[in-house]
Amino acid sequence: MRKLALSDEILLKVEKPARYIGGEVNSVMKEKEKVDIRFAMCFPDVYEIGMSHLGMQILYDMFNRRTDVWCERVFSPWLDLNRVMRKEGIPLFALESQDPVKEFDFLGITIQFEMCYTNILQILELGGIPLYAKDRTSEDPIVIGGGPCTYNPEPLADFFDLFYIGEGETAYEELLDVYGECKSRRMSRQEFLERAAQIEGIYVPAFYDVKYHRDGTLASFTPNREAAPQTVKKQVLMDMPDSVYPLSPVVPFIKATQDRVVLEIQRGCIRGCRFCQAGMIYRPTRERNVEQLKEYARAMLKNTGHEEISLSSLSSSDYSELKELVTFLISEFKGKGINISLPSLRIDAFSLDVMSKVQDVRKSSLTFAPEAGSQRMRNVINKGLTEEDILDGAGQAFEGGWNKVKLYFMLGLPSETEEDMRAIARLADKVARRYYEIPKEKRNGKCQITASSSFFVPKPFTPFQWAPMYPAEEYKRRAAIVKEEFQAQLNRKSLRYNWHDAQTTVLEGVMARGDRRVGKVIEEAYRLGCLFDSWTESFRYDLWGKAFENTGMDLTFYTQRKRGRDELFPWDFIDVGVSRKFLWQEWERAMEETVTPNCRAQCSGCGAARFGGGVCYEGKN
């Protein structure tokens, strides 16, 4: 029988013990003596969140296909177990073997959102691994980071030996080969890092020196040895059909946030919304083959036993074979008790038709993401959706029996005026008015329009990377204005408005565009007790404030400062394919309220065509 790292007594005491026992369907067991490389893959949040992440399942599958590698999973112990492990000195372990993470060759951490940074330090500390890369020896695993936040890895630079910049499917094989060779030849940690730095997409922070100007901005960022390249190239998977895809993903015992088969239909997005990092860093847009996706769907449902399948992409309506795929899924699986969950599709006759087939119209709600209330603001952010689109779509849906609508907005966008804020409430009211145009006897009671807003955080490699942010109080003030406007609407009783927390927004802003010096704030916050910062029950803004104070760091330098056109950014050493020139041009067009067409309508020369495929070459074969 498999051993467990935790005693019965502990497992009976903690919430959801299934988070820590492993042994799920499709989890991979190997004999540790028979592999050369042990890889601990960590998602630094609780099990249910981490297990919902497709990227982790892809890499887990890909690594374990190699006979010389055993990849296992690691998640953050929740606060209850965190206390027990510290008190009893239990080292952090991987789920499959239940062995301490410290015994592994690699600890790979996927970094999906900024508010998990203190959790990364928890992982290292519970693992018995020195927090600073410079303090690690041959006794410690190589700590490697990946995921969207590594497009600015600098706040975490001191804690990682390596970062992998880009999509995992391409360069990991080479990295593992190099490691295997170094290990068998008993080469030092340093020698391995030097060789790794020469692999495209690998960034070794210790091999770069950073200098700052007097005003605190970056003066230079230079390699300090020959092995380190001047720029690190983002990795892109260009050969989608021949890439690995996890046909037998691990099936959790407990309900994960994403408790279903996930089919990734395409990567990237043609839209080019100016606030959206994913829309820039995953360029060019690449579609998967529809026939292959049908086979994947069949195999994955069979291998997991899941009762639901969902499509994943940044903008599913832009997938050219969507109709074909959705029609297949409904005809093939609907009769077998499989739920088909459709991502937010553009609302039109087709999507309403399929939605009415797969869900109960009376219970389900429709989602629109106008992101901004006024047309002016939507032009600034390059969100193509018009008021007419929304009202037409909502109208068709209302005629079809729906009466619940969700609207997503952002507040605090660059150049936002009070008029733009108030337009959010007015747009919601117009949707409600559209509903009440339907004769009383034909409609289904009252309608329910729920608007939510999050505060905008500028991200690296977007046209808005130059945009200043506001203090937390200003975000609250803006939300209050919107709230007030909602109360002034004719249909206020059918409208609901909620908004995201402003304090996490400000911190997220620091992490997103921070430099290496931010690392010490993260460490101090962690020392003061910050953990699970993305969870409202454990988020402590007061402690974060203290961490800035104790380290003498100025939060507003990272958030509220206006950045100049030519300022050297901490992430500029990364080459994502999209040029800085294009981003600046887009920033200027935003300020002129000019819309840029999507990639399919017209190429804007962003630079991603260099990768030699995807939407850039559609119809040009």
Added chain:
Amino acid sequence: MKARIKFRKYGALRFIGHLDVMRFFQKVMRRADIPIAFTGGYSPHMVISFASPLGIGLSSDGEYFDIELTEAVASRDAVARMNEACVEGIEVLSFRKIPDEKKMTGMTILAGASYLVTPEEEVLPEDWRERFREFLSQPEIRILKQTKRSEKEVDIRPLIYGWEIREDSLYLQTAAGSAENLKPDLVMHAFLNFLGLKGDPGLFRYHRLEMYADMGEDGARRLVPLEALGKDWEITNEKEDSD
């Protein structure tokens, strides 16, 4: 047509709660291609009902659930396929045809369950076997039982149907089901009280052995394992032959 499935639960899977075991088996049904029937409507559900939930931390050799089938399956084949789709910690032991009447499903006819209770070392005094005999010779054993809404005092002695000492463990047969239900930790709690010791459920390991229906007539109790009320399906699966 209906089938009754018996399974055991052990090792790490003791920490998977009842709701998750239900979800687990729903997925097993799909992976093993068991022709299970669904309810109608927008979100159809499998017709599946578990006899009695097992608490977190307990192991068992006698767990049951009943399902509705759309076509017959050979028992041997079904057991093999389901085990193929299971993981270490859950093993399907039997798959039997049971009568179609509603009143015969596991939940309705469940009347008793048996357990093996093993104290951790040095929890109990050396003469605990003697003391347990004394404990059960009492005419009544009154304890405070927590219900959803309130606490009430009940006599649990009549709910203990059988017992015996088995080396370092204690065999208990108690009432189970919707009418009367007695969990073994309540018995041990009362025993600890009787001994004047402080109670902690973590001091014992509980293992469910079997679940029973009462097939007795005229008020006489005759407990029969739930499995015994079904028959193995000995059909040759034509579909498979033709494949």
